[in-house]
Amino acid sequence: MGEVLYVIERDVKMFLNHKILLFMRALWFIAQISLFGLIASRMVIVPNYFEYYAAGITITILYSTAVFIGYDIYEEAEHGIVEYLLSLPISRKKLAIGRSIGGGLRSFIYVAPLMGIVLALIGIRNPINFLLAFFSLFLFAFGVAGMSITVAMGVKSADKFDILMGALDALIVRLSTVMYPKAFMEQANPFYSELANFNPLTFASELFRWGAGIEQYLAFSPLLSALVIMFFFSIFTLIGIIFYERRLEGGGWQ
């Protein structure tokens, strides 16, 4: 377990070294809530839209920071750091588990204060619900890190990786209930609404809103959302670990 902790510690430190990037992401988050969220809430016919939007943006930033681990792994492969990692007295499996946990944990450490700001603005109506949702979001962050590791290890061309991540980032947020209730997605285009049913961001934002007491626009039961997040976490963490471990052997990352 100690070896896994070293891997996690390294990933968290690497993440916190991206000071400018993290500062700019925090600034983006504040601008989204204090400008777009406030003004858009006066434009729409959706009651309590500000609370709805603030909760959704928190999930967006949790997702986008958990995805970072894929970029780190990709850069390590490009810069020849994988060989160094392989030379360490740590088994491949522990290295893979550490990367997956570290990727999710570091995003959670970063997002926690921002989440605190949002909760101070919108409040928590039921602390037990919130704790359950909080735990599920933890799993969500690990699942996203696993997904990102899977993509990073699966795509060998730098161009393809960047293009795939860019397109995924653009679509996954917009085709979810992060920014708008599902009923309006259905009205705009039923296909968008259908796609949102398979989007982990939809279920993560639903759970976070449920935890914070914003239950007006929930499209799924909290139990179903929690189950989907657990499924997402299990599948992608497992695939991420297996994929990473296998690719490490014999220069599969090259």
Added chain:
Amino acid sequence: MTAIPYIIERDFKRFFRYKWWLAGMISMNLADLFIMALVYTKMIKFVDYFRFFAPGITVTALFAAAFMIGREVNWEVRRDYYYYLLSLPVKHWELALGRVLSGALRGMVYMFPLLLIDFAFLGIPPLSQTLIILLTLFLLSLGISGLSITIAVSTNNFEKFAVMRGLTYYILFFCSTVFYPLELIKEISAQGVIPPFLAVMAEINPLSNGADLIRSFLLGNPPFNVKLIISIVVFSLPIAFISSFAYAKILRRQK
């Protein structure tokens, strides 16, 4: 003038090498327009949001592509790449002007398909208005490219550059009428929900004026006002001049 087309050609080739950035931006712009704006259209009753937002995303695309040149220029300043540029048989002012122009043209080329989408969905304006839109957007792109280069040459510290660039980006992006009408921003400001200076910034923001100019011709709202063009000229021409001057000065200083 003979060297400027070569500089522009070089910068264009570099631009199209950023496949990841282009793919990400194109996906983002199209997703914003055809997913986000369509859903918001159902959530907003006082305006057809898709029609309102389409000119906004066009100007946003222009802004993002023209602003990109600053990243390259700052990289060149930090990595001493300017020695290579100085070794070229190109005058300093040609190099400076070429960089500002290429940034502006890259913005125009990237923006153009989105402008065509505007025309396809909102209607094709008469030729005279189309020319005014294109010319004004080119001026806007020139100003943005110049602003980006000015920021890029103002520091050779990457962290400072990233913060300055990001702050400028967010201020221009969020304090504008790209996403929401000016009347609404003013109304909210008058209610004390947001500070009054944000409404002033949104009004003088060149992105707001660019988006509102397209809206005035394609939607008729806000009504056309020559101030929209004047404010873009007042922003762009001095910035383009200052940035060319600053870039040429940096080249000379570091030689």
